[in-house]
Amino acid sequence: MERAAQGADGGGGSNSSSRSSSRATSAGSSPSCSLAGRGVAGRSAAAGPGGGGSRSSPGSVAASPSGGGGRRREPALEGVLSKYTNLLQGWQNRYFVLDFEAGLLQYFVNEQSKQQKPRGVLSLSGAIVSLSDEAPHMLVVYSANGEMYKLRAADAKERQFWVTQLRACAKYHMETSSKMMNQVEGQQKNLVHAIEALPGSGPLTALDQDLLLLKATSAATLSCLGECLTLLQQSVRQAGPPSHKPGASETILGWHGPMSHSTDQLKNGTLGSLPSASANITWAILPNSAEEEHISQPEPEPNSGPELVLSEEEQSDNEDKEETELGAMEDQRSVILHLISQLKLGMDLTKVVLPTFILEKRSLLEMYADFMAHPDLLLAITGGATPEERVISFVEYYLTAFHEGRKGTLAKKPYNPIIGETFHCSWEVPKDRVKSKWTSSNSPLSCQEHPVADDPSQSYKLRFVAEQVSHHPPISCFYCECKEKRLCVNTHVWTKSKFMGMSVGVSMIGEGVLRLLDHGEDYVFTLPSAYARSILTVPWVELGGKVSIGCAKTGYSATVTFHTKPFYGGKVHRVTAEVKHNPTNTIVCKAHGEWNGTLEFTYSNGETKVIDTTALPVYPKKLRPLEKQGPMESRNLWQEVTHYLRLGDIEAATEQKRRLEDKQRMEERKRETLRTPWRPKYFIPEGDGWVYFNPLWKTH
Numbered sequence: 001m002e003r004a005a006q007g008a009d010g011g012g013g014s015n016s017s018s019r020s021s022s023r024a025t026s027a028g029s030s031p032s033c034s035l036a037g038r039g040v041a042g043r044s045a046a047a048g049p050g051g052g053g054s055r056s057s058p059g060s061v062a063a064s065p066s067g068g069g070g071r072r073r074e075p076a077l078e079g080v081l082s083k084y085t086n087l088l089q090g091w092q093n094r095y096f097v098l099d100f101e102a103g104l105l106q107y108f109v110n111e112q113s114k115q116q117k118p119r120g121v122l123s124l125s126g127a128i129v130s131l132s133d134e135a136p137h138m139l140v141v142y143s144a145n146g147e148m149y150k151l152r153a154a155d156a157k158e159r160q161f162w163v164t165q166l167r168a169c170a171k172y173h174m175e176t177s178s179k180m181m182n183q184v185e186g187q188q189k190n191l192v193h194a195i196e197a198l199p200g201s202g203p204l205t206a207l208d209q210d211l212l213l214l215k216a217t218s219a220a221t222l223s224c225l226g227e228c229l230t231l232l233q234q235s236v237r238q239a240g241p242p243s244h245k246p247g248a249s250e251t252i253l254g255w256h257g258p259m260s261h262s263t264d265q266l267k268n269g270t271l272g273s274l275p276s277a278s279a280n281i282t283w284a285i286l287p288n289s290a291e292e293e294h295i296s297q298p299e300p301e302p303n304s305g306p307e308l309v310l311s312e313e314e315q316s317d318n319e320d321k322e323e324t325e326l327g328a329m330e331d332q333r334s335v336i337l338h339l340i341s342q343l344k345l346g347m348d349l350t351k352v353v354l355p356t357f358i359l360e361k362r363s364l365l366e367m368y369a370d371f372m373a374h375p376d377l378l379l380a381i382t383g384g385a386t387p388e389e390r391v392i393s394f395v396e397y398y399l400t401a402f403h404e405g406r407k408g409t410l411a412k413k414p415y416n417p418i419i420g421e422t423f424h425c426s427w428e429v430p431k432d433r434v435k436s437k438w439t440s441s442n443s444p445l446s447c448q449e450h451p452v453a454d455d456p457s458q459s460y461k462l463r464f465v466a467e468q469v470s471h472h473p474p475i476s477c478f479y480c481e482c483k484e485k486r487l488c489v490n491t492h493v494w495t496k497s498k499f500m501g502m503s504v505g506v507s508m509i510g511e512g513v514l515r516l517l518d519h520g521e522d523y524v525f526t527l528p529s530a531y532a533r534s535i536l537t538v539p540w541v542e543l544g545g546k547v548s549i550g551c552a553k554t555g556y557s558a559t560v561t562f563h564t565k566p567f568y569g570g571k572v573h574r575v576t577a578e579v580k581h582n583p584t585n586t587i588v589c590k591a592h593g594e595w596n597g598t599l600e601f602t603y604s605n606g607e608t609k610v611i612d613t614t615a616l617p618v619y620p621k622k623l624r625p626l627e628k629q630g631p632m633e634s635r636n637l638w639q640e641v642t643h644y645l646r647l648g649d650i651e652a653a654t655e656q657k658r659r660l661e662d663k664q665r666m667e668e669r670k671r672e673t674l675r676t677p678w679r680p681k682y683f684i685p686e687g688d689g690w691v692y693f694n695p696l697w698k699t700h
Contacts, residue, residue, distance in 0.1 A: 077165045078114075083107065084135075084150035091135075091152060094119070098165060103173035105141065105149070105166065122149055125173035129166040131159070139163050145566070181225060188222050191215070220503075314426055314622035359653075360412040361642045363634035365423035365466040367414045368478045368491075373404035373618050375427045375462045379434045379485050382516045387554035388581070392589045394514060394523055395549060395558045395579055396601065396611065402528075402543060403596040403613040412539075413532075415638050415657075417468035417476060418664050419678060423634040425621040428459040433617075434485075460484050464621070469680040469690055470494070471668060475510075477683040479692035486517035488696040492689045493527060504532045507545075511689065515697055525549045528562045542572060543595060555583045562595065573597065 077098040082091045094107040095114055103125050106118035126144035134150075137159045141149040153159035195215050198206040360367075372378065377397040384390035466478035473494045481488035491512030498505050508527035515522050529545040544564035550557040556579065563574040573596050579589040586604070593599035594613075601609045623629075629636040637660070644653035671678060683690040 077162070080111075081107075081162070082152040084152075096151075098169060100165075100169050100172070103169055105169075120149075122147060124166060124170045125177060127166070127170045129163050129170065131163065139166075141166060184225065185222060188218050191218055313624045313628050315625060316620045316622055317425070359641075359645065359657075360414045361645050362414050363417050363421065363423060363638055364414040365417050365421060365468065365476060365478070365634050368466055368476065368493075369423060369425050369464050369621060370404055371401045372427065372462070372464060372480060372621075374400055374616050375429050375460075375619050376433045376617070378489075379429060379460055379462065379482055379487065381514070382485050382487050382518060383435065387519075387521070387551070387556055388588050390516065390519065390521065391523070391549070391551060391554065391556040391558065392579055392601075392603070395560070395577055395589065395591065396599075398525065398549065398560065399575060399577060399591060399595060399599055400611060400613050400616060403616075404618060415634075415641065416474065417634070418632070418637060418660060419468050419471040419668070420632050420680070421468045421634055421637055422630070422632055422681065423464075423466045425464050425623040427462045427464075427619050427621055429462060429619060430459050432458075434460060465682055465692075467680055467682045469683050470678070471664070475690065477680075477690045477692075479682070479695065481696045483696065486696065487515065488517075489514050490692055490695060492683075503534070506530045506532075515695075517697060521551050521553050523549055523551050528560075531564065533565075543575075556581055556588075575599070 077096075077100075079096060080093055081096050083094045084091055094109065095111045096105065096107045097114060097118075098105055103123060105122045105124055107120050108114045108116065108118055122141060122143050123145065124141075124143070128142040130140050130142070132138040132140050132150070135152055137153045137156055139151050139153070139159055139162060141151065143149075151162070153162055192215055195211050196206055198204060198208075198211070200206065204211075362370075374397065377393070377400060381390055381393040381397060384393050460482050461484070462480055462482045464478065464480040466476060469475050469477050469492075475492060475494040477490075477492045479488065479490050489512055491510065493508050493510035493512075496507045496509055507529045511524055511526050513522050513524050526547045528543045528547050531542050531544055532539050533542060534540060542564055543562040545562055547560045547562070548557065549560065558577055558579040560575065560577040563576070565572045571594070573594040575591075575593065575595045577589075577591040578587055580587050588604045589601060591599055591601045596613060599611045599613065601611070603609075623635070624633075626636050626639060631637065635642075640656040641653050641660070644650075644656060670676075680690075682693055684693055
């Protein structure tokens with residue numbers, strides 16, 4: 001530090017003045033902080049009146065990306081700051097080095113160890129640096145990746161100097177990133193134009209597989225970089241403390257090139273949004289056929305009333321739930337590459353032709369039913385003695401519901417429901433298995449066990465019905481109820497999708513309401529987005545986005561965040577949650593873990609609970625055999641497609657699916673010609689959503 005001060009002063013000046021006065025270094029004390037402005041040539045670094053150390057003024061070249069016209073090669077700043085570690089160790093002196101060129105804030109145990117590996121490194125690109133009154137002379141650095149440093153300087157002047165330098169570094173590197181993104185975008189466009197300009201025949205064409213792969217991966221890379229930059233920009237505006245708003249010195253220049261829709265903010269989270277037009281992934285097998293081919297499926301009757309599903313006709317589901325692995329998909333690689341070559345970033349996928357081999361052997365309506373595979377946890381919610389117990393029980397159920405809804409991690413897509421398609425099922429839950437977590441002491445069943453009540457009178461009945469009520473936009477509704485527990489759930493959801501280079505994103509727009517009639521409580525909840533990643537190799541699924549749960553009557557709410565995997569390192573399938581009592585601003589529960597693995601809950605009384613979603617009992621749904629199902633019930637409607645997929649006959653499955661979708665398009669054109677609106681059987685529009693025609697709250 002003293003040598004640095006000498007260099008800045010041209011060898012003159014007092015060495016002793018280059019350090020702040022030494023102070024106690026015990027936890028909680030205000031430590032000394034020595035500063036040395038690097039890269040400052042031809043100007044004095046002498047301290048001003050009342051100063052205790054050598055400084056560069058905030059307006060000096062130390063705060064700019066270059067000193068004297070050259071690139072910065074040395075750290076802009078280094079010295080001792082006090083860093084908050086934890087409750088036990090408190091504040092500890094650490095030696096910090098601000099590497100302006102690299103955009104990094106590093107710290108070491110002491111100055112002597114700074115030639116060794118740093119104890120910690122914080123990237124400053126997109127970081128927020130703010131003042132804090134939590135402790136004397138305190139500042140906080142919020143990194144874009146969520147990491148945070150709480151630091152203290154020796155006095156207010158030194159604190160402000162550090163803040164100025166850190167903010168200047170963060171701004172410089174965000175500006176640099178924006179400029180680089182513009183350059184990369186231009187280069188990627190030139191690459192695409194060069195490939196598309198190739199002749200249609202000859203030794204090298206625009207449809208060469210290697211060139212298609214290059215085109216796809218370059219687009220995906222650009223998308224990922226754009227997402228990263230946008231997340232950094234959002235962190236500056238949103239991720240900091242609520243009281244902090246970036247000032248003029250913190251203004252971040254964004255990437256002003258033509259960004260894709262994927263960089264907008266989702267309605268229900270902070271991930272990339274989807275095109276504003278109503279869209280779902282209609283993975284049609286072929287373009288519309290010119291001929292209107294007659295098929296054996298009867299035309300649905302739009303004005304027919306609800307059908308009565310008899311419980312005594314339902315049987316336990318023995319359907320094979322496993323999905324076959326896609327492997328490396330070498331045989332299908334050329335199909336995927338040709339498809340990707342036609343797509344643009346952020347493109348609406350409504351009309352996109354996607355291959356059959358990625359289809360799951362179930363309808364989307366049935367997938368919603370599979371999210372109810374732990375009905376004992378759902379029915380236990382109403383047994384909570386207080387509003388706090390009930391909202392926590394609902395959050396626990398919500399977090400465990402997604403594991404069984406997905407058939408493993410493999411990214412396959414369920415059938416798009418045909419308008420008028422329905423799905424009916426039910427569950428029988430032994431009464432001795434429905435216990436509030438606050439009173440239950442029994443250990444959970446293993447996931448291999450299928451709990452079934454021998455005596456129906458000793459079980460609760462949970463009924464489920466789903467219906468596709470609209471084609472444009474594609475809206476699905478489902479409703480389930482348990483009359484004995486006076487509980488029901490009503491949900492409407494529609495999908496919006498986008499192409500993201502090497503992945504596909506689907507946003508689930510809409511909301512559901514859990515009603516506990518005995519308590520007069522309504523819990524409104526939203527759903528996360530889903531992403532199919534690595535579509536050129538072995539696709540896999542992850543959930544992402546921020547969802548909310550809230551009860552207006554009790555004032556309790558929860559925020560659940562499904563974290564997508566970081567671009568570098570990090571875990572997959574992470575989820576965190578926080579339950580709050582809004583009138584008192586009290587956090588009553590926190591949770592973290594993996595939505596398809598282990599979840600840990602921590603309650604306000606200090607107790608903790610661990611739930612292994614893979615070990616929870618799976619209750620088999622009951623439904624009628626195919627011969628007793630109506631023509632528009634999911635299993636019956638899609639049985640030929642499912643049959644050929646099981647046989648591995650992709651061509652035959654493709655033809656059956658084409659027939660169903662051609663039939664739907666033909667019926668839609670008929671309704672448009674006759675100006676006859678579609679009338680669903682089980683759900684009616686109400687406000688911005690849809691409600692079951694005969695809900696429990698109207699009949700009881």
